[in-house]
Amino acid sequence: MTTLHQLGEREVIRRLAKLLPGRADVRVGIGDDVAVVAVEGGHRDFLLTSDAVIEGTHFLPGAAPEQIGHKAVGRVLSDFAAMGGEPLWALVDVVANRDMPLKRLEGVYRGAAKLAGKYGLSIIGGDMAGGPELQLHVFGVGEIPKRSAVLRSGARAGDVIYVTGALGGSLAGKHLSFEPRLEEGLWLRESRWANAMIDISDGLATDLGHILEMSKVGAEISADAIPVSTAARKMKTGRTSLEHALFDGEDFELLFTVSAEKQPGFESSWKDVFKLPCTAVGRIVKAPRGIVLVDAAGKKKSLKDAGYEHFSG
Amino acid sequence: MTTLHQLGEREVIRRLAKLLPGRADVRVGIGDDVAVVAVEGGHRDFLLTSDAVIEGTHFLPGAAPEQIGHKAVGRVLSDFAAMGGEPLWALVDVVANRDMPLKRLEGVYRGAAKLAGKYGLSIIGGDMAGGPELQLHVFGVGEIPKRSAVLRSGARAGDVIYVTGALGGSLAGKHLSFEPRLEEGLWLRESRWANAMIDISDGLATDLGHILEMSKVGAEISADAIPVSTAARKMKTGRTSLEHALFDGEDFELLFTVSAEKQPGFESSWKDVFKLPCTAVGRIVKAPRGIVLVDAAGKKKSLKDAGYEHFSG
Secondary structure, three states, rough: OHHHHHHHHHHHHHHOOOEEEEEEEEOOOOOOOOOEEEEEOOEEEEEEEOOOEEEOOOOOOOOOOHHHHHHHHHHHHHHHHEEEEEEEEEEHHHHHHHOOOOOHHHHHHHHHHHHHHHHOEEEEEOEEEEEOOEEEEEEEEEEOOOOOOOOOOHHOOHHHHEEEEEEOOOHHHHHOOOOOHHHHHHHHHHHOOEEEEEEOOOOOOHHHHHHHHOOOEEEEEHHHHEEEOOOHOOOOOOOHHHHHHOOOOOOOEEEEOOHEEEEEEEHHHHHHHHOOOOEEEEEOOOOOOOOOEEEEEEEHHHHOOOOOOOOOO | OOOHHHHHHHHHHHHHHHHHHHHHHOOEEEEEOOOOEEEEOOOOEEEEEEEEEEEOEEEEOOOOOOHEEEEHHHHHHHHHHHHHEEEEEEEEEEEOOOEHHHHHHHHHHHHHHHHHHHOOEEEEEEEHHHHHHOEEEEEEEEEEEOOOOOOOHHHHOEEEEEOOOEEEEHOOOOHHOOOOHHHHHHHHHHHHEEEEEEEEEOHHHHHHHHHHHHHEEEEEEEHHHHOOOOHHOOOOOOOHHHHHHHOOOOOOOEEEEEEEHHHHHHHHHHHHOOOEEEEEEEEEEEOOOOOEOOOOOOOEEEEOOOOOOOOOO
């Protein structure tokens, strides 16, 4: 019998999605950062997303409780950022060992509440159950003006590909302390700069792959242009720092495309508004469909997807 | 250090709720069956709820996959029923062992999709992660006309207390195959019969206790009147069938109160509309605050809460 491991997460999701009933008011279902639904009679769409944060997978047992809470809420906020949306409400399902000290769980909630409060997200419920290891499942509702969500499917040949911040090595600490790029995502949507957008949760290569797949295009990226983080440079894993920047997950930076003719205007506007770096790393091309990495000498090679996938590897 | 186990689920939730930031558009937060939020510009409120279904806690490893999916979606639908609401959309977080056969997970989704489809709930996303045992976290969004949700806090002294169906022994099978009482809940809300309502997930005594606590009243219930299920009568556990009906969780029947003057009208209307039995089991009283059980001889005794609580027992 075929196991989840043999198929891999993406194929499992594809198979399961086929079994599910739809509704006419669902604008974007399974396959983007968040689901988008129409709110009857209103001028807004709602954004629905959920993210799991599990001991042993998303953090180690020794992680500071405030950081676990920060990460759980941060993942959901980062999803909203990737659509250009604004957070509203959240529910949190907690699975915890019954012998866990209350103080530690309070620390988790303090970390969650601090980040939620900063961005106007109100945690208003959830469920609680006993289990061997700590898990947080955060369900978030956000909003966006009707039909204005920035989707993965909007990239067009010729678009310039940008990333915020610096990439790679998030395991050294950033994966527990990242700042969700909500202000940047909101601005990119409101100013209509971004054609397509995603947050980097599975790694630049994998998440760019999601944009390419949904937009039915390819990409050429310049190895030299990719902003490699100090953490990635310091990693001693046998991988190069460029490989960390390309394939490490959980940077939670934004990856988006901007029409070529807007490039100069966009780059100067960005610098007027944000201190955070924003770097052009390549271009969307019509074909081939995958990612081509161009080195300093102009040599091209096809990039194989090697980001994080649950059930695999 | 105090552990979750020492405090018990309810007290843990009380402590954590204090740490969380609020928003002005939250009508009902932590402490009812679902959270109720105002939708700007619309004539409806949204209902948000989440429920966990975990291997070893909510079902045994050998359970039929379709029933696991049924239960996961059914718990959320039962929450909506308890407010008189209607389901809209859901996300599902799945935690699964990587060696799980795809066929089994497809069975889970088939069960979830079947029940969801029956009641117009569309599953439109979620998250997936690896873990030792199977877990489903279902996050549901429902709707209700503005400010019309039937809350736990609406019971008044003199109200008649009703339950649908028959209670107890759900572990024998009903906990995996129950029908969420959505039609009944919707009718009770639309016809304005119910003053307060809850679904029986933790046991009649515990869930009635929730209504009493939120409504700041007490209750007298008649031992003889409680509808005891056949399954409860067949249980060989050392507990009486009445104890099963009072304390077993996961019946997912509705428990609600109706103003005394409406009793005759309500009872005849119910019979006109539903085949499902609906039984008067007692009355709301001003004091004492707890539950008093009255036996056939008229002898009264105070009922100690002995329903299911996570982290305890």
